Amino acid sequence: MAKNKKTEKKKTKDLLVVNNLKKYFPVGSAWLEKNKQYVQAVDDVSFTIKEGETLGVVGESGCGKTTLGRTILRLHSITDGEILYDKYDIGKLGKKALRKLRPKIQIIFQDPYSSLSPRMTVGEIIGEAVREHKIVPPEEHQDYIMGVMKSCGLQPYYYRRYPHEFSGGQRQRICVARALALKPDLIICDEPVSALDVSIQAQVINLLNDLQNKFGITYMFISHDLSVVEYISDEIMVMYLGSVVEHGTREQVFKNPMHPYTHALMSAIPIPDPEVKSKKIILKGDIPSPINPPKGCKFHTRCSKCMEICKTVTPKFKEYEEGHKVACHLYSQD
Amino acid sequence: MNKILNYFKKVLKRFKKKKARQKEESKHYISLKQIKATAKENKRITKAMEKKNNRKNVPEEEYLTKMRDPNNVVEFEDLHSYFYTESGVVKAVDGVSFDIPRKSIVGVVGESGCGKSVTSLSLMKLLQSPQGQIHSGSIRYSAKNGKVYDIAKVPKIDMRKIRGKEMTMIFQEPMTSLNPVFKIGDQLDEILFLHFPETTKKEAKKKSIEMLKIVGIAVPEKVYDRYPHELSGGMRQRVMIAMALSCDPNLIIADEPTTALDVTIQAQILELLRDLKDKINGSIMLITHDLGVIAEMADYVVVMYAGRVVEKGTVKEIFKDPKHPYTMGLQKSIPALNLDSDTLYTIPGTVPNPIDLPNYCYFRDRCNKRFEKCDGPYPPLMNTSSSRKVACYLYEEIQAEFNKEAGGKNGKK
Numbered sequence A: 001m002a003k004n005k006k007t008e009k010k011k012t013k014d015l016l017v018v019n020n021l022k023k024y025f026p027v028g029s030a031w032l033e034k035n036k037q038y039v040q041a042v043d044d045v046s047f048t049i050k051e052g053e054t055l056g057v058v059g060e061s062g063c064g065k066t067t068l069g070r071t072i073l074r075l076h077s078i079t080d081g082e083i084l085y086d087k088y089d090i091g092k093l094g095k096k097a098l099r100k101l102r103p104k105i106q107i108i109f110q111d112p113y114s115s116l117s118p119r120m121t122v123g124e125i126i127g128e129a130v131r132e133h134k135i136v137p138p139e140e141h142q143d144y145i146m147g148v149m150k151s152c153g154l155q156p157y158y159y160r161r162y163p164h165e166f167s168g169g170q171r172q173r174i175c176v177a178r179a180l181a182l183k184p185d186l187i188i189c190d191e192p193v194s195a196l197d198v199s200i201q202a203q204v205i206n207l208l209n210d211l212q213n214k215f216g217i218t219y220m221f222i223s224h225d226l227s228v229v230e231y232i233s234d235e236i237m238v239m240y241l242g243s244v245v246e247h248g249t250r251e252q253v254f255k256n257p258m259h260p261y262t263h264a265l266m267s268a269i270p271i272p273d274p275e276v277k278s279k280k281i282i283l284k285g286d287i288p289s290p291i292n293p294p295k296g297c298k299f300h301t302r303c304s305k306c307m308e309i310c311k312t313v314t315p316k317f318k319e320y321e322e323g324h325k326v327a328c329h330l331y332s333q334d
Numbered sequence B: 001m002n003k004i005l006n007y008f009k010k011v012l013k014r015f016k017k018k019k020a021r022q023k024e025e026s027k028h029y030i031s032l033k034q035i036k037a038t039a040k041e042n043k044r045i046t047k048a049m050e051k052k053n054n055r056k057n058v059p060e061e062e063y064l065t066k067m068r069d070p071n072n073v074v075e076f077e078d079l080h081s082y083f084y085t086e087s088g089v090v091k092a093v094d095g096v097s098f099d100i101p102r103k104s105i106v107g108v109v110g111e112s113g114c115g116k117s118v119t120s121l122s123l124m125k126l127l128q129s130p131q132g133q134i135h136s137g138s139i140r141y142s143a144k145n146g147k148v149y150d151i152a153k154v155p156k157i158d159m160r161k162i163r164g165k166e167m168t169m170i171f172q173e174p175m176t177s178l179n180p181v182f183k184i185g186d187q188l189d190e191i192l193f194l195h196f197p198e199t200t201k202k203e204a205k206k207k208s209i210e211m212l213k214i215v216g217i218a219v220p221e222k223v224y225d226r227y228p229h230e231l232s233g234g235m236r237q238r239v240m241i242a243m244a245l246s247c248d249p250n251l252i253i254a255d256e257p258t259t260a261l262d263v264t265i266q267a268q269i270l271e272l273l274r275d276l277k278d279k280i281n282g283s284i285m286l287i288t289h290d291l292g293v294i295a296e297m298a299d300y301v302v303v304m305y306a307g308r309v310v311e312k313g314t315v316k317e318i319f320k321d322p323k324h325p326y327t328m329g330l331q332k333s334i335p336a337l338n339l340d341s342d343t344l345y346t347i348p349g350t351v352p353n354p355i356d357l358p359n360y361c362y363f364r365d366r367c368n369k370r371f372e373k374c375d376g377p378y379p380p381l382m383n384t385s386s387s388r389k390v391a392c393y394l395y396e397e398i399q400a401e402f403n404k405e406a407g408g409k410n411g412k413k
């Protein structure tokens, strides 16, 4: 298994704890407060990430994956709930304290083309924030950047080159190097390989794995691609319309998926093997709008196992075996 | 005195070095003079080509031809499609040959920029003109009326009879191909009026609603009166498919039809396409970079690399026993197939520049199986079985054996 090495490691401490996090965005312009509509992008989400591990977050568009990542970074304000990082309560930190914490949590975006400034050299891109946050003394700056570049598989002579001279995979490596240079503990990877071709995708996945083994970095890996998530994650969290519907270790979620949505999601991935004709669960209809999500279980409009109770009562998010949590009425609610 | 001399020597040396470096760098950049010269030359070439393309009243004989195998709908033969750009001639498609048999799904795979879309645009004659041109080769298309056209030679004006009616296209982003200011129903009716001018408004509406029903839209009468932006991505793609189907096409070209969609919606659309293939009795050319989609959908697979076909065969042959080192590498780099390995395989190096293609195997500089022979000219497609072709020197012996056997059996070369 890709992750064998890590499972041998003893259980470490929790690095990030998120409790009942909510992030609502107001939509439209309503005069009166009571007419105001909200997109419930993240709706009562709780989870923890252990130090040195990878949490994969999967779900389809609009399920709140990206908003969740950005809220943890406080790029969005918090509507409700708490985010505990190390010994800090991120939601309560002032500007100054937040700035000090910034280097510790980094983010890598989906599109390596638009997230790099075309007018800066690779060295400047990677070094900019290093200088700002005084990660190393000025006289060591260049050597330090060169070192980071080396560990990300970038040649030292790229230092003076511009991003447009590189392929997608190399650019994503530059993005990884920029994040890594700040000596972060946690990197939030938001669809980091989705825009890349398979052969290039492999380079970036290998790099992320290597860096974790070497420096013990923790990842929150957001993706809609279950097969990539399966390859890279220790734990997996499945989201639907702003809520977590299932959370467990990789083995639990893939070998014993419990939530009907997880089932459907897994059977929908096309398998690159013509002899495996998997039985597909084809979901009916579209993903509902997160502005007025269905009552009860949010998945009930598309669920083939839907019961009467599902339409009115929201299922509790409960633990059914150690570390394996599901929100569904098919399983005992008390 | 000596000190000063030394200093000058040093400066001179540095200056020389700088000059040398500039010269080295200038190799990678093009001077303004050069750009102007190329632009002029391009204009001359494309003007002549456009002139030929824009002729009217060309006698049909000029572009009628015969199929090599009557069981095919389309036969690409040694197709070269180039873009005449300021920085040089982009050989986007550089010698592509493959067939689309009747009632089959042919999957075309390859990484970004390998020429998949340009191949399909050449077939529809929709290359961006004037810079995009079919330089040489032929694309034989067997029409419903029994005639066979060489699309490479068909003038633009005559192409209209074929395109949209017999051959239709589904694109990746349906929003760009649907007109935002017209209702869905009007756009569907319009296609019918265009190709069957005698249709009445009432007939058109009936047929359009029926098409919407076929593609699985729940309340077709309502959607008929909606605007594109009022629909979700999956619904829009269904509408696109309905539009593509409304004239009973012979061939549907689907260019990344599900890439922009969510996985559960992708599964719906793929199932729809599979169903439709049987219903319409036509063929589908399915272009995608997703090997999973190909494995599930296609009967035959064409693998492209840098504007050429490196390998083709039935879907089982390609996935169970990839022969070209590029296809092998690709398979080893997919996470879903390699969950048990600690690191994924990565193909070293990068794709060659389409302006400056080498005169040997395009994959040579990245290939882990290269040997002396590979320094020779680009390898031709070699048969390793009756349905299988690979462009790689590793299979010369197998091809010789295969030829001997095939030659012994039915006298074919």
Ligand SMILES: Nc1ncnc2c1ncn2[C@@H]1O[C@H](COP(=O)(O)OP(=O)(O)OP(=O)(O)O)[C@@H](O)[C@H]1O
Pocket (backbone or CB within 6 Å): B083, B085, B090, B091, B092, B093, B110, B111, B112, B113, B114, B115, B116, B117, B118, B119, B128, B131, B132, B289, B354
């Ligand atoms: N209008 C154009 N002018 C110049 N070059 C072009 C043009 N369109 C395409 N090309 C070039 O032709 C080559 C093949 O492009 P094509 O669009 O066929 O790739 P593709 O295989 O469809 O890739 P993708 O998977 O990204 O869609 C590329 O090198 C591209 O840069």
Ligand code: SF4
Pocket (backbone or CB within 6 Å): A259, A260, A261, A297, A298, A299, A300, A301, A303, A304, A305, A306, A307, A310, A315, A327, A328, A329, A330
């Ligand atoms: S709670 Fe009901 S509707 Fe929701 S997933 Fe479970 S069975 Fe389906």
Ligand code: SF4
Pocket (backbone or CB within 6 Å): B324, B325, B326, B361, B362, B363, B364, B365, B367, B368, B369, B370, B371, B373, B374, B379, B391, B392, B393, B394
């Ligand atoms: S011809 Fe040679 S270099 Fe090219 S793919 Fe085959 S073995 Fe590799």
Ligand SMILES: [Mg+2]
Pocket (backbone or CB within 6 Å): B116, B117, B118, B255
């Ligand atoms: Mg394309």
